[in-house]
Amino acid sequence: MTTPAPSGSSNFIRDLVTTDRTAGKHGGHVVTRFPPEPNGYLHIGHAKSICLNFGLADEIPGGKCHLRFDDTNPTTENPEYVQAIQEDLRWLGFDWHGNMFYASDYFEQLYGFALTLIKKGTAYVDSLTADQMREYRGTLTDPGRDSPFRTRLPDENLDLFRRMRAGEFPDGTHVLRARIDMASPNINLRDPVLYRIRHASHYRTGTTWCIYPAYDFAHPLSDALEGITHSICTLEFEDHRPLYDWIVAETDAPHRPQQIEFARLNLTSTVMSKRKLLELVERKLVAGWDDPRLPTLKGLRRRGVTPEAIRAFCDHIGVAKRDAIVEMQLLEHFIREDLNKRSPRVMAVLRPLKVVIDNYPEGAVEELDAVNNPEDVSAGTRPVPFSRTLYIEQDDFREDPPKQFYRLAPGREVRLRYGYIIKCASVTKDPQTGVITELHCTYDPETKSGSSQEQRKVKATIHWVSAPHAAPATIRLYHPLLLADQTKLPAEQDWTQSLNPQSCELLTGCVVEPSLRSATPGARFQFERQGYFCVDSDSSADTLVFNRTVSLKDAWAKIEKTQQAPQR
RNA sequence: UGGGGGAUCGUCUAGCGGUAGGACGCCGGCCUUUGGAGCCGGCUACCUAGGUUCGAUUCCUAGUCCCCCAGCCA
Numbered sequence: 001m002t003t004p005a006p007s008g009s010s011n012f013i014r015d016l017v018t019t020d021r022t023a024g025k026h027g028g029h030v031v032t033r034f035p036p037e038p039n040g041y042l043h044i045g046h047a048k049s050i051c052l053n054f055g056l057a058d059e060i061p062g063g064k065c066h067l068r069f070d071d072t073n074p075t076t077e078n079p080e081y082v083q084a085i086q087e088d089l090r091w092l093g094f095d096w097h098g099n100m101f102y103a104s105d106y107f108e109q110l111y112g113f114a115l116t117l118i119k120k121g122t123a124y125v126d127s128l129t130a131d132q133m134r135e136y137r138g139t140l141t142d143p144g145r146d147s148p149f150r151t152r153l154p155d156e157n158l159d160l161f162r163r164m165r166a167g168e169f170p171d172g173t174h175v176l177r178a179r180i181d182m183a184s185p186n187i188n189l190r191d192p193v194l195y196r197i198r199h200a201s202h203y204r205t206g207t208t209w210c211i212y213p214a215y216d217f218a219h220p221l222s223d224a225l226e227g228i229t230h231s232i233c234t235l236e237f238e239d240h241r242p243l244y245d246w247i248v249a250e251t252d253a254p255h256r257p258q259q260i261e262f263a264r265l266n267l268t269s270t271v272m273s274k275r276k277l278l279e280l281v282e283r284k285l286v287a288g289w290d291d292p293r294l295p296t297l298k299g300l301r302r303r304g305v306t307p308e309a310i311r312a313f314c315d316h317i318g319v320a321k322r323d324a325i326v327e328m329q330l331l332e333h334f335i336r337e338d339l340n341k342r343s344p345r346v347m348a349v350l351r352p353l354k355v356v357i358d359n360y361p362e363g364a365v366e367e368l369d370a371v372n373n374p375e376d377v378s379a380g381t382r383p384v385p386f387s388r389t390l391y392i393e394q395d396d397f398r399e400d401p402p403k404q405f406y407r408l409a410p411g412r413e414v415r416l417r418y419g420y421i422i423k424c425a426s427v428t429k430d431p432q433t434g435v436i437t438e439l440h441c442t443y444d445p446e447t448k449s450g451s452s453q454e455q456r457k458v459k460a461t462i463h464w465v466s467a468p469h470a471a472p473a474t475i476r477l478y479h480p481l482l483l484a485d486q487t488k489l490p491a492e493q494d495w496t497q498s499l500n501p502q503s504c505e506l507l508t509g510c511v512v513e514p515s516l517r518s519a520t521p522g523a524r525f526q527f528e529r530q531g532y533f534c535v536d537s538d539s540s541a542d543t544l545v546f547n548r549t550v551s552l553k554d555a556w557a558k559i560e561k562t563q564q565a566p567q568r
Numbered sequence: 569u570g571g572g573g574g575a576u577c578g579u580c581u582a583g584c585g586g587u588a589g590g591a592c593g594c595c596g597g598c599c600u601u602u603g604g605a606g607c608c609g610g611c612u613a614c615c616u617a618g619g620u621u622c623g624a625u626u627c628c629u630a631g632u633c634c635c636c637c638a639g640c641c642a
Binding site for chain 1: 569570571572573574575578579580581582590591592593600601602603604605606634635636637638639640641642
């Protein structure tokens with residue numbers, strides 16, 4: 001049969017690149033590029049592109065992938081993002097091997113290409129206002145009209161353009177446009193703007209320039225200058241391709257890259273647009289770019305997601321041209337799959353319920369042997385203290401247990417993980433509120449884990465933490481950023497209305513086993529029976545702070561849900 | 569009623585004229601000192617209508633629906 005690809009599965013771009021390479025196109029070389037604009041943080045949508053571009057370069061002998069900052073707009077870009085993007089890329093596990101570039105480094109060459117066009121008569125300086133230009137552009141169905149300045153001669157254009165560069169004109173007074181076709185059915189070809197005046201300081205070139213190249217001009221030429229063979233971008237640039245090709249051809253650029261488009265990643269119940277992410281951060285609707293609820297790489301990292309999980313996800317979602325919305329559950333699947341193999345298991349009680357084991361000797365402490373990772377025997381074991389007073393999860397006790405509830409209830413038995421079988425003898429309640437305050441149980445000393453004395457089976461095993469040894473913790477549970485019910489909001493309504501107000505659930509008063517006292521930020525664990533958690537950067541010696549990365553699959557929750565569903 | 573793209577299980581995705589495969593999800597079952605993991609089984613898809621062909625998801629024609637484009641953003 002077929003041998004699986006080294007990484008990722010076959011897709012139309014991979015096939016095309018392979019075909020080109022074997023056909024000897026571009027001398028058999030493959031050079032891709034990842035061209036972020038440093039005006040925001042990278043998110044998982046970028047990861048798809050990164051995995052594609054760097055993945056291609058890595059798997060093809062001699063293949064290269066450049067990192068290029070597409071920094072042609074001084075008003076939105078800044079070095080903080082340049083730094084963060086590099087960090088995220090490295091964290092994801094990719095290396096540009098020194099091939100890091102900036103479109104701003106090409107400004108002089110780009111200017112030269114513009115001069116070439118002007119001399120040839122295929123670019124001109126237009127002095128219409130932005131509003132006028134819009135009017136002249138026509139509409140989707142009506143052709144545009146020529147600007148009265150379209151007939152300016154090369155010499156005048158040259159003079160004007162040089163003076164634009166020299167700073168003689170204020171913003172918005174002139175632009176350089178390509179002279180293509182104002183009646184083109186493709187609006188991108190109706191004399192697109194190549195340069196605009198911006199008296200703004202650029203984070204790299206300072207005030208050296210006051211004219212800046214537009215994307216449609218800078219991008220193809222940057223690709224050409226770097227010898228990019230396959231310029232992979234998203235679908236919305238598809239109808240820019242004729243322009244891309246026009247620019248490269250008309251400027252007699254040294255090399256002709258090929259633009260290929262694919263569908264960007266969309267994920268359910270989250271936001272992926274740069275604009276919305278920025279808005280969330282600026283309006284402080286989230287804690288920052290690294291808020292664990294965000295699909296930013298920084299957010300995912302802080303949440304405890306591994307780069308391996310993200311890469312596995314990107315490899316499996318495929319690359320195609322149809323618009324798609326991937327279910328968040330698929331991402332979660334890859335997160336669980338990765339974390340299951342590598343996370344040490346520990347016990348933590350999120351919502352504590354006190355349990356006193358009446359027949360266990362007061363003051364006695366036993367060190368029980370707990371397995372660190374059943375998926376990895378080499379992870380070994382650790383001692384966990386056991387005593388007369390412990391905490392169990394409130395959810396693991398029901399005074400009036402429903403059908404199929406196997407856990408603790410009055411008169412019922414459960415096993416304490418790594419410990420003994422206990423039986424619930426009585427329930428203590430607050431006389432005022434009726435709330436259960438503690439449970440009294442008895443243990444069977446013959447049932448200690450690992451002892452071969454008795455092999456009694458009970459229906460359930462629950463986790464616990466010894467009260468006198470417990471370390472206090474604060475735990476954050478994350479829920480979808482967006483409300484599940486996205487029923488058509490009025491078009492003009494603020495999109496943030498669909499944010500889930502309960503996306504971050506803060507749990508205080510949690511208790512975790514003492515071995516966690518030494519856990520440092522970034523450390524990941526599986527809290528047995530609950531999920532994968534990661535020590536947050538807010539964690540301190542007195543209070544540990546954990547973020548839930550993703551819950552474990554919960555069979556009981558499903559049963560309970562169907563039990564609650566209306567009977568028919 | 570301009571141009572550019574796209575339609576395959578609920579969701580992603582494979583297929584390149586030989587009778588639809590994988591993953592997630594869902595539903596059963598086994599196993600289990602995590603109701604986790606693992607294992608076994610099942611579920612459901614070619615946008616529509618014509619045509620070509622022995623044979624069409626693949627080719628042709630005509631429709632339908634969806635996405636993108638009217639920034640001096642990228």
